[in-house]
Amino acid sequence: MNAGEKPRVIAIDGPAASGKSTVALSLSRRLGFRLMDSGSMYRAVALLAVEKEVQLDDENTLFELARSVRADFRLELPPGASPRVFLGDRDVTEAIRSPGVGEAVSPVSVVGGVRKEMVSLQRESVSEDGVVAEGRDIGTVVFSDAPLKVYLDAALEERIDRRYKELTDKGMNITRSSVEKETEMRDTIDSSREHSPLSIAPDAVLIDTTDMSVVEVVEEISKIWNSRQRDR
Numbered sequence: 001m002n003a004g005e006k007p008r009v010i011a012i013d014g015p016a017a018s019g020k021s022t023v024a025l026s027l028s029r030r031l032g033f034r035l036m037d038s039g040s041m042y043r044a045v046a047l048l049a050v051e052k053e054v055q056l057d058d059e060n061t062l063f064e065l066a067r068s069v070r071a072d073f074r075l076e077l078p079p080g081a082s083p084r085v086f087l088g089d090r091d092v093t094e095a096i097r098s099p100g101v102g103e104a105v106s107p108v109s110v111v112g113g114v115r116k117e118m119v120s121l122q123r124e125s126v127s128e129d130g131v132v133a134e135g136r137d138i139g140t141v142v143f144s145d146a147p148l149k150v151y152l153d154a155a156l157e158e159r160i161d162r163r164y165k166e167l168t169d170k171g172m173n174i175t176r177s178s179v180e181k182e183t184e185m186r187d188t189i190d191s192s193r194e195h196s197p198l199s200i201a202p203d204a205v206l207i208d209t210t211d212m213s214v215v216e217v218v219e220e221i222s223k224i225w226n227s228r229q230r231d232r
């Protein structure tokens, strides 16, 4: 990338279960861009914290774990299959989606030192091929100069239904009320934390996905991207 050139990044932010991951994956395939799932990076830190029984307010140890995730994290996108997340040689794709990690991840991601390491990891992953990057603070903090920022939202009940279906389809034995509790808790922590809370960038395109299919959302974002490329 030449100096002064904007990174080819499509930044997608939004609350838990707003459809970001599915949309970002599909969009990255359609445009031939790389995928950056920043939530899986925070989840990897939370996984190590849970496994090592680290207290969630032990900021120094959480910072050390974040440093090791920064060194070891890798996301692979096999053609036609779901993305896989690795820490070194270890495949943690399923482990980072467990309910225990789901509960620990928001408290872990409020820690300033953890965020600093994860933001560096995210910025290191930019390439000239283009990146679809999704998370909570991508358009506001990580890539505040992204040429396209999208904020995806959906009604709370719809988001709970989607997450419940996603987890039960994977064979997880959970109740809808536990998914409701976790989604509401994550919304509260993610939006009210001191460092980089979830918020809508002033220049973001807002898309309410409550009554939209993934295909429709991807279509809309691709159209906006293509028209902005033509207008450059």
Ligand code: DC
Pocket (backbone or CB within 6 Å): 016, 017, 038, 039, 040, 042, 043, 105, 106, 109, 134, 135, 136, 137, 138, 186, 190
């Ligand atoms: O997108 P996700 O549900 O996998 O994200 C898990 C958690 O990670 C989310 O509740 C808050 C945190 N997160 C964050 O703080 N900043 C990001 N850019 C992405 C995720």
